[in-house]
Amino acid sequence: MKALVLNALHQPLDFTEVADPSPRPGEVVVALRAAALNRRDLFITQGLYSGIRFPCIFGSDGAGVYRGRRVVLYPALEWGDNPDFQGKNFRVLGMPDDGTLAERIRLPRANIFPMPGHLNWEQAAALPLAGLTAWRTLFSRCRLKKGEKVLITGIGGGVALTALQLAAAAGADVFVTSSSAEKIEKAVEMGAKGGANYREEGWDKRLKAETGGFDIIVDSAAGDGFALFPALCNPGARIGIYGGTLGKVNGLSMQPVFWKQISILGSTMGTLREFRAMLHFVARHEIVPIMDSVFSLSEGNAALKKMEEGSQFGKIVLRI
Secondary structure (H helix, E strand, C coil), X not given: CEEEEECCCCCCCEEEECCCCCCCCCEEXXXXXEEECCHHHHHHHCCCCCCCCCCECCCCEEEEEECCEEEEECCEECCCCCCCCCCCCCEEXXXXXXXXXXXXXXXXXXXXXXXXXXXXXXXXXXXXHHHHHHHHHHHHHCCCCCCCEEEECCECEHHHHHHHHHHHHCCCEEEEEECCHHHXXXXXXXXXXXXXXXXXXXXXXXXXHHHCCEEEEEEXXXXXXXXXXHHHEEEEEEEEECCCCCCCCCCCCCHHHHHCCCEEEECCCCCHHHHXXXXXXXXXXXXXXXXXXXXXXXXXXXXXXXXHHCCCCCEEEEEC
């Protein structure tokens, strides 16, 4: 079969022929029809990820066919027994285990789920990791309720956009931040009530005055901007964070955190049960993942380059 193979860091992927996967007991082989990139994939090519091995087929998101059925893949392995946190053997599909940037993939039978019927291959492939991460952050960790006000930072990436769609469908009033006025406008077209450009002086105070404060803030960057969030929070608010691309937080005052009884909640991926719940919600509300662009599998390096540029609005998908 054809696959995109990582053979060295800081080098293009090799689009090459590799051996077909053979299932072991309890496993299946899915013929993939589409896969999607995540920023994790870019980080792997740059050596910014643990447990990297060569050669490897990465990619966590995929949709395809198993015994004539259209399926979507749960994008992780061995969560463990405790739903509150992942176990020591937990890992994301696509490193160190071979992932979805190939014509076929071997994975546990428990990892395949019926594909939501309203989605096409590319849309379904764009859903798993972003949908699962957004679902756990919003519903399992932050306990989102209808009518609450939600701020989603850094709109434009797959998880942030999916969080916007899920929260809006659940009856929340959603606001966003971005450094791009165009991305904020697109988010409003998707159902956001408004937004703010975080590069503008005093953006946080203007947004607080406009909204009155937030019950939930969803963030993936951390960094010094995180220190502004407690002032934006209502009493009893929850801050859900699923990434830390900007690193450590400087200048964070604990006074508003304890006085307002704010919860700061870390979140990573999610369980099989949460994945199933997310798929049912997406199907019931006919949510369609936002796609920025579609490439062929052989154009994987061009797709990664586009991700590195950081201008995308939605998922970058590979058609197989």
